Amino acid sequence: MPAADPERGRTPPIRGSLAAWDRFWFGEAPLLRLALFRIVVLATALWGLRYYGAAVEQHARGEAAAFLHRPWRPIYLFEALGIGPIGPDAFGIVSTILFVALGLGILGLFTRLSCLAAALLTFYWVGTFYSYGKPHHDFVALAFALFALPFAPVGARLSLGSALARWRRAGRGGVPEGKPEVGPWAGLPLRVTQVTLAVGYFFSGATKLVQAGGEWINGYTLQGMMLEFDAPWTPFFAQHRVPLVLISAGILLLQTTFPLVLAFPRLRWVYLPSAALFHVVAWKTMSTGPFVTLWFTFACFLELERVPGFLGRLLRTGPWALRLLRAVPIAAAGLGILSLYFLQVPEWLGLGLIPVAIAGIFSVLPSLRVEVRHDGACPACRRGMAVLSSLDWARRLRVGESGSLLLAAGSRGHRLEVLDTRGRARTGFEAFRALAMRLPLLFPLAPLLVLPSIPRLGRRLVHKLGAP
Amino acid sequence: MGAALVAWLLACPPTGGGLPQESDPAWERVERGPPAARLEIRESDGATLSAAGENLLRRTGRGTIVLRCTSPGGPGPIRDLASEPAGTTFVAADRGLFAVSPEVEWLDAVQPVGGGIQGKPTSVHVDGRRRVWVATDEAIAVFHSTFSYGHVFGREDGLRSPGPYRVGPGVKGEVLVECREGALRYRPDLAGPVASPRLLVDGKSWPSGALRTLSYGDPLRIAVDPRDAGEGGVLYRIDGHHVWRPLPRSLDLGPLHPGRHTIESVSSDRDLNLSEPCVVHLDVSYPPRYSRGFLLAVGALAGGGAFLGFLLHARRSARPLAAWGQASVSALLLLAVGLQIVAGIVPHARAWPFVGFSMYSHVYREGDVIYRTGIVARGEDVARRGVAPWEAGITYDDPWQVYRPLIVGGDAPNLAFLSALNARHPGDPFDTLQVEAERFRLTPRGPIRVAPLVLSRFRKEGPNAGR
Structure with missing residues (x-):
């Protein structure tokens, strides 16, 4: 008897270009990568909301009309749809809904709906700003990324919605720690963003070649463009023509060949840093603005779910001097990105990064690994494990079922046991404290749990609650 | 009839037509011509410029330097210097008219739109309205300080005596002219308001303020009604651009982008006074494919x-x-x-978001001048410094959304901007605003900073209030 066909019920494989098309856009991709990308894109949109917010608000209120010329020249879609200038009331409503949609999308509640609302309103927001001035390129890739998100299972991981679903599923007898790893359509937003970036860079270079020809790299051109702006690095870069010839050639090469990164993903190691550097230099020499909304979308080229592990390996392996040498640029890049981000976003939102940073540190500390055992037959325990599993951002918990042994030991069957790498087992309040030391969101509580009298109170509380 | 004849006789020059006619009240003969050429001039606090042959020297408390020149052959023998309130010093020299300002160490040739005037400059004078009067051995001309338009005086303007000429300041703001046959005093701005030009749009007379609709790609020809040539010609600008440009007899406008556009046209008299604009509103529709x-x-x-x-x-x-x-x-x-x-x-x-990438696809070449426009503010006790528009508490897409009203909008936007600026900088009360275009000339030795173009100047109060 032949083995069961796991592919039964699925579309039979089709060869050819249309099949390649399907694989490219709708193939399976890691859901964790998609979730991280969702958070990056929405957080970037939040940055954009703030970046253009003051201008949109002033336009809406008609401020400084005496000396600020604001012709309303709508983008084509606004004109076609008959969308007019925003008023002060509409500004308040739109900004509130947009902020809420972005927040819900980042947290992962009603995720697809939030992403759709965020896409539509961000488009309206940015389109309004552009209609009072000139459209720019900084939001093109982000706009396409935002519109692509609702088509993918963006809420399957790293979302309150998925945690709640897991909690409910655990209560119904499902596996509490079960998280889907890959899913179809999960790569769609990443692909859409990749293609948009590739098309954009290619035409940036190609247009220069077609309209200006090889003369574009004469050095004077870049020199002149830099001199039009009073930016901090302009005096340094604009002084010498010969290096500018080389830089111009580099820019053309980077832009026209950027689509190669789609075919050869390893080239991202060259193209992404080069493009980021290009935008930083353009910002500092030509006052183009930081283009954060563009180069944060480079995340679409990264295997985001593997970044912590990759960085962890870099920092854990090799001689100490080498580790330190690696740590410096990593820390510098991290700080640079964060400082850029918080140029526009309120600092208090940075508190949300503390658990992420803790998770990053925990994820490179093998000694924090523990096994958590629970009573698999107990719905409350399974729900508890579902919650713990959702909080385990550093992936330090390994979940196991305790079976009859612990059931026999416990009086009510609501038992949970934490086993550390040395084989020590903890239950009750001590188990909770051990978990607090390993779960980033609970970690701020951990110091409190060792204060005098707290353990005694904790044990009483656990006993009163009857679990574990 | 008899009175007219007498007037005509009186107007006739006594020696067969050299000096201007007295019928033009702007001109009159005087005993003394312009003062001697100024070869030393106070450039700024603590700095003087002095001409020595072909060299222009800057003397400051730190020493003396010889200013260099971006023209390969240098300026040639220097004949005259004149400064304007905004800080630029104009240098009349045998190889042309040059400009320099306190922040730069290079003389740079001034190239008026349309090629300027013939002959070797002999003298230069800047009046209180920042008009630059230039005399050469062959002609006299006056230019707007941006050198985007000007007027060359000829016989029809009452100047009948041949050169060589020299110009200089009079006591009451008039221009003194020395020509071959004596000295003249020219009093500008005596004529009344300048009449607006009448425009022909595609050959048909067009009333000011009327709207013309056309499809994208439709040809559009703007012409001046031949009856309205104006002494100083007719100027035009599109969409409120800060620079007026001479309107040729007929101008074919290329395909304008879809949307609303405004073409303004003014007549200029010989003293560069402008008329009220004749305005043509255009509504360019999207082509059918859009x-x-x-x-x-x-x-x-x-x-x-x-x-x-x-x-x-x-x-x-x-x-x-x-x-x-x-x-x-x-x-x-x-x-x-x-x-x-x-x-x-x-x-x-x-x-957008389906956009092209034609930005930054133009080419600069050796010798090109790069313009970097910005706002410069200063106060009675506050040193001159660059001010970004956002310092007035506003956000914008393009700084020209602020520069343009300051340049072309008159006093109201300047006052409003100063108020907003001072409200946010109470410790630095500014009273003067200039919109300046810093200029850099691209050379093989690197970019050379040359005298800026002062596009507008506004002073809130005091003896030199206004523009």
Whole structure:
């Protein structure tokens, strides 16, 4: 008897270009990568909301009309749809809904709906700003990324919605720690963003070649463009023509060949840093603005779910001097990105990064690994494990079922046991404290749990609650 | 009749037509011509410029330097110097008119739009309205301080005596002229208001303020009614541009972008006084291929076709609903990527997010001048410094959204900007605003900073209030 066909019920494989098309856009991709990308894109949109917010608000209120010329020249879609200038009331409503949609999308509640609302309103927001001035390129890739998100299972991981679903599923007898790893359509937003970036860079270079020809790299051109702006690095870069010839050639090469990164993903190691550097230099020499909304979308080229592990390996392996040498640029890049981000976003939102940073540190500390055992037959325990599993951002918990042994030991069957790498087992309040030391969101509580009298109170509380 | 004859006789020059006619009240003969050429001039606090042959020296408390010149042969022998209130010093020299300012160490040739005037400059004078009067051995001309337009005086302006000429300041703001046959005093601005020009749009007379609708790509010809040539010619600008440019007898405007546009045209008299503008509003519609109906039809056809194609491809799917969904999204993706490619080939920013990339695709070459415009503010006790528009508490897309009203909008926007600026900088009360275009000339030795163009100057109060 032949083995069961796991592919039964699925579309039979089709060869050819249309099949390649399907694989490219709708193939399976890691859901964790998609979730991280969702958070990056929405957080970037939040940055954009703030970046253009003051201008949109002033336009809406008609401020400084005496000396600020604001012709309303709508983008084509606004004109076609008959969308007019925003008023002060509409500004308040739109900004509130947009902020809420972005927040819900980042947290992962009603995720697809939030992403759709965020896409539509961000488009309206940015389109309004552009209609009072000139459209720019900084939001093109982000706009396409935002519109692509609702088509993918963006809420399957790293979302309150998925945690709640897991909690409910655990209560119904499902596996509490079960998280889907890959899913179809999960790569769609990443692909859409990749293609948009590739098309954009290619035409940036190609247009220069077609309209200006090889003369574009004469050095004077870049020199002149830099001199039009009073930016901090302009005096340094604009002084010498010969290096500018080389830089111009580099820019053309980077832009026209950027689509190669789609075919050869390893080239991202060259193209992404080069493009980021290009935008930083353009910002500092030509006052183009930081283009954060563009180069944060480079995340679409990264295997985001593997970044912590990759960085962890870099920092854990090799001689100490080498580790330190690696740590410096990593820390510098991290700080640079964060400082850029918080140029526009309120600092208090940075508190949300503390658990992420803790998770990053925990994820490179093998000694924090523990096994958590629970009573698999107990719905409350399974729900508890579902919650713990959702909080385990550093992936330090390994979940196991305790079976009859612990059931026999416990009086009510609501038992949970934490086993550390040395084989020590903890239950009750001590188990909770051990978990607090390993779960980033609970970690701020951990110091409190060792204060005098707290353990005694904790044990009483656990006993009163009857679990574990 | 008899009185007219007497007037005509009185107006006739006594020696057969050399000196101007007294019938033109702006001109009169005087005993003394312009003062001697100024070869030393106070440039700024603590700095003087002095001419020594072909060299221009700057003396400051730190020493003396010889200013260099961006023209390969140098300026030639220097004949005269004149400074304007905004800080630029003009240098009349044998090889042309040059400009320098306290922040730069290079003389740079001034090139008026239209080629300037013939002959070797002999003298230069800047009056209180920042008009630059230049005399050469062959002609006299006056230019707007941006050198975007000007007027060369001729016989029809009452100047009948041949050169060589020299110009200089009079006591009461008039211009003193020395010519071959004696000295003259020219009093500008005596004529009344300048009449607005009448424009012909595509050959038909066009009333000011009227709206003309046309489709994208339609030809458009603007011409001046031959009856309205104006002494100083007719100038025009599009969409409130800060620079007036001479309007040729007839101008074919290339395809204007879809949307609203404004063409303004003014007459200028010989003293560069401008008339009220004659305004032509244009409403350029999108070409038919961008009309809502056409795009919807094409989009529906393309999207529908793509959808059907993808649906056909997925027909063997075990989940028909999923196949329909995938086909729909595939069609959307094909459209989105296709439109991105079309936008890259036929760039048009207004189609955002389907945009082209023609920015930064122009070319600069050796010798080109680069303009970097900004606002400079200063106060009675506050040193001159650059001010970004956002320092007045505003956000904007393009700084020209602020510069342009300051340059062309008169006193009101300048006062409003100063108020907003001072409200945010109470410790630095500014009273003077200038919109300046810093200029850099591209050379093989690197960019050379040359005298800026002062596009507008406003002073809030005090003896030199206004522009």
